Amino acid sequence: MTTSTPPTPTSSATAPEQINPPGGTERRPIGQVLRSQLQQSLAFATLVVLIIFFSISSSSFFTVSNISGILLSTAVIGILAVGTTFVIITGGIDLSIGTGMTLCAVMTGVFITDMGLPLIVGVIGGIATGALMGFINGLNITFLGLPPFIATLAMMLIAQGLALVISGVAPIYFAEQAFKDIALGTLIPGLPNAVLILFACALVAYVVLSKTILGRYTFAIGSNEEATRLSGVNTRKWTILIYTVAGIFTGIAGVVIAARLGSAQPQLGTGYELQAIAAVIIGGTSLLGGRGSILGTLIGALIMSVLINGLRILSIQTEWQNVVVGIVILVAVFTDSLRRRREA
Amino acid sequence: MTTHLLDVDGISKSFPGVQALKDVRFRLDRGEVLALVGENGAGKSSLMKILSGIYTKDDGTIRFEGKEIEIDGPRAAQALGISIIHQEMNLMPHLTVAQNIYIGREPRGLGGFVLRERALNKKAGELLRRLRIDLDPRQEVGELTVAKQQMVEIAKALSVDSKVLIMDEPTSSLTASESETLFRLIEGLKADGTGIIYISHRMEELGRIADRVTVIRDGRYVGTLEKGSFDVPTIIEMMVGRHIDENARPATIDTHDNDVVLKVENLSTRSLVTDVSFELRRGEILGFAGLMGAGRTEVARAIIGADPKTSGTITVNGKAVGITKPTDAVRHGIGYLSEDRKALGLLLGQTVSENILLPSLPNFTNPLGFVQPAKGRNVAKRYVDQLKIKTPSVQQVTKLLSGGNQQKVVIAKWLERDCDILIFDEPTRGIDVGAKDEIYALLTDLAARGKSIIVISSELPEVLRLSHRIAVMATGRITGFLDNEKATQNSVMELATRGHE
Numbered sequence: 128m129t130t131s132t133p134p135t136p137t138s139s140a141t142a143p144e145q146i147n148p149p150g151g152t153e154r155r156p157i158g159q160v161l162r163s164q165l166q167q168s169l170a171f172a173t174l175v176v177l178i179i180f181f182s183i184s185s186s187s188f189f190t191v192s193n194i195s196g197i198l199l200s201t202a203v204i205g206i207l208a209v210g211t212t213f214v215i216i217t218g219g220i221d222l223s224i225g226t227g228m229t230l231c232a233v234m235t236g237v238f239i240t241d242m243g244l245p246l247i248v249g250v251i252g253g254i255a256t257g258a259l260m261g262f263i264n265g266l267n268i269t270f271l272g273l274p275p276f277i278a279t280l281a282m283m284l285i286a287q288g289l290a291l292v293i294s295g296v297a298p299i300y301f302a303e304q305a306f307k308d309i310a311l312g313t314l315i316p317g318l319p320n321a322v323l324i325l326f327a328c329a330l331v332a333y334v335v336l337s338k339t340i341l342g343r344y345t346f347a348i349g350s351n352e353e354a355t356r357l358s359g360v361n362t363r364k365w366t367i368l369i370y371t372v373a374g375i376f377t378g379i380a381g382v383v384i385a386a387r388l389g390s391a392q393p394q395l396g397t398g399y400e401l402q403a404i405a406a407v408i409i410g411g412t413s414l415l416g417g418r419g420s421i422l423g424t425l426i427g428a429l430i431m432s433v434l435i436n437g438l439r440i441l442s443i444q445t446e447w448q449n450v451v452v453g454i455v456i457l458v459a460v461f462t463d464s465l466r467r468r469r470e471a
Numbered sequence: 472m473t474t475h476l477l478d479v480d481g482i483s484k485s486f487p488g489v490q491a492l493k494d495v496r497f498r499l500d501r502g503e504v505l506a507l508v509g510e511n512g513a514g515k516s517s518l519m520k521i522l523s524g525i526y527t528k529d530d531g532t533i534r535f536e537g538k539e540i541e542i543d544g545p546r547a548a549q550a551l552g553i554s555i556i557h558q559e560m561n562l563m564p565h566l567t568v569a570q571n572i573y574i575g576r577e578p579r580g581l582g583g584f585v586l587r588e589r590a591l592n593k594k595a596g597e598l599l600r601r602l603r604i605d606l607d608p609r610q611e612v613g614e615l616t617v618a619k620q621q622m623v624e625i626a627k628a629l630s631v632d633s634k635v636l637i638m639d640e641p642t643s644s645l646t647a648s649e650s651e652t653l654f655r656l657i658e659g660l661k662a663d664g665t666g667i668i669y670i671s672h673r674m675e676e677l678g679r680i681a682d683r684v685t686v687i688r689d690g691r692y693v694g695t696l697e698k699g700s701f702d703v704p705t706i707i708e709m710m711v712g713r714h715i716d717e718n719a720r721p722a723t724i725d726t727h728d729n730d731v732v733l734k735v736e737n738l739s740t741r742s743l744v745t746d747v748s749f750e751l752r753r754g755e756i757l758g759f760a761g762l763m764g765a766g767r768t769e770v771a772r773a774i775i776g777a778d779p780k781t782s783g784t785i786t787v788n789g790k791a792v793g794i795t796k797p798t799d800a801v802r803h804g805i806g807y808l809s810e811d812r813k814a815l816g817l818l819l820g821q822t823v824s825e826n827i828l829l830p831s832l833p834n835f836t837n838p839l840g841f842v843q844p845a846k847g848r849n850v851a852k853r854y855v856d857q858l859k860i861k862t863p864s865v866q867q868v869t870k871l872l873s874g875g876n877q878q879k880v881v882i883a884k885w886l887e888r889d890c891d892i893l894i895f896d897e898p899t900r901g902i903d904v905g906a907k908d909e910i911y912a913l914l915t916d917l918a919a920r921g922k923s924i925i926v927i928s929s930e931l932p933e934v935l936r937l938s939h940r941i942a943v944m945a946t947g948r949i950t951g952f953l954d955n956e957k958a959t960q961n962s963v964m965e966l967a968t969r970g971h972e
Binding site: 140341343349350355 | 545546549557561562563564565566571574575577578579583584586587588627752
């Protein structure tokens, strides 16, 4: 009889016993790689299936103008989702990105329309507003020790209030066409610039997350914050930086939405944070931290836009669209928890 | 006078309400292994946390290579060359082996912001080869076994040029052969002049690797033994402060004629347990011995309905019962006390009284469903007296009790729930040598008062000390029963290894 290592009785709390042939060099089996990417691959497959389904159901779905419209409607949520992916990978959450985006849009309006500052200054000012909010979130979480949920919930309300106060509860309009072109111009014919900005944001975020120290510590903090701290990493500093990065993306989203609408709408914004978080989760980033990807987030955001657009083309009532998105989130998180249960 | 590598003197540290360390001292020389021993809560970990910069000392001096120093953070300790392998896993499971080893010290390019992943993997690969640890640097740590994760911890600690290496129970999750690899590694480090502080509960290891042994008890220095002058009974006596008999047996009580309270026939589960049958009589303590993975815990879990069974019948007090979930087991008076008390047996943040009453709460409510705290507290107080639970009051938060007293709270909980059959899985795991005796006395007393007890234990002296009868398991089957008078460590091991060629 060949003796194999029997599982230990305590294995319920630990990783499954893995038996490696002695002496053999270990390579990661392809199955393992696939499994760790499962959620993301699943999301991609879902996206493809949705596109095929809607293309068959309606001839007006897979047209250049409709696809371009879907991409445009993904831009704002997508940029927010890309930024908040960092926060969620650390095991945190940022509820302030929706109304924060609105405050950034309002500030951009104040700088450009009310104060008459040059365009570029206004845009940088709007983005800096976002960075400042993220920075304050980070301070509150690390130095005051507030749970991210609470700290960013407070910031969500503060941003909402400030946006209304500063704007006097009235939209701020942008006169210059050049500003509107930030979102609606077409450097590439047929493709709104907002979409280019989304892709640029995603590309930068991808590089930062996978190739830099900031990205490494984002995963490390989400995986085991205490261990990271004990390894001599200044986790407070990096956490603040990560929330600031998320804030920068919030600022970019604020500029893009203001440019797209030609105005800063102070009443807008609530609900965007939840849609962005939903996109991140559908894309396979774990709410428990330590796992996630920008590509997944992008796919997640596209799934939501395709769904909403497709349902609209099929003339399904707007009210039902939220129900469908809700179900998609349930299914996505359920498959994720199934995978984790198998791993445990 | 030659300078010592590390000379620690008069260290004191208190936390609110607790004096963790008082006037503790020890010294460490280059190229030696100093074993630091003491019961849980004796202050070993606090002392090591001071050395590695996680805690700051209230008083005392630390001299490092003759110079008095202050260690004010993990980085300061690292810079001095003091590294620590923590007892609790301190790894990032989602990162790879290489990423874990060099966290905070990654090879970088482009202004220190961009990671040089290939250089990182190469560096880690070289380190692992030098340490003769067989691991792929690119493997994700969460996918490794606990033992291999421990090797990653060790590699991480050794990746900086350490002059002092602190190992806090490094072998607690290693197999014998993995421990041997570690010991060889330690010998190599000694030869290089590294001073090693080695904390362990495994007495048999000390003779193998320690040059000197320093004992602390209740946060105070007890004494230091030089190589050749220490033996296990002496060390234990210094740790506990009194003599402990390792070869004790239970008083012979004949339970053969008592009623059978639990009868298990042909029990099998999908994964491991095969055709297990046994009887448990009133007042009997039945020990379950066997190697790790023999299926003892799995038998218990199948009996109480925590895991599904594929076949088998269970009879309680002569009546066949269908148990498909743990609540069924409790209803039939079977209580299971998990080996993982902290995670599965207790609400650590709640009080002693709340824990004891939890399963029986409906008995302590008035007709409107409101809990009657006074009534419950009196019952809890009775158990605190009866089981000699050391706690200032029943309102004490359970977390603050010692392991032995926490175990007693779990026992009280099941007694109040009227459980007549108690299954203990590793009843003294994580409990100090001194407190073990108290748990043994308590179990023996419970049996004498008519409770029927199953004890699953990996410690043979414990099984022999407690059980009237011993069932030995190997690879999911019971390979034999032994009456205590006839059982020896050898006869149990012979049955436990049956089927393992």
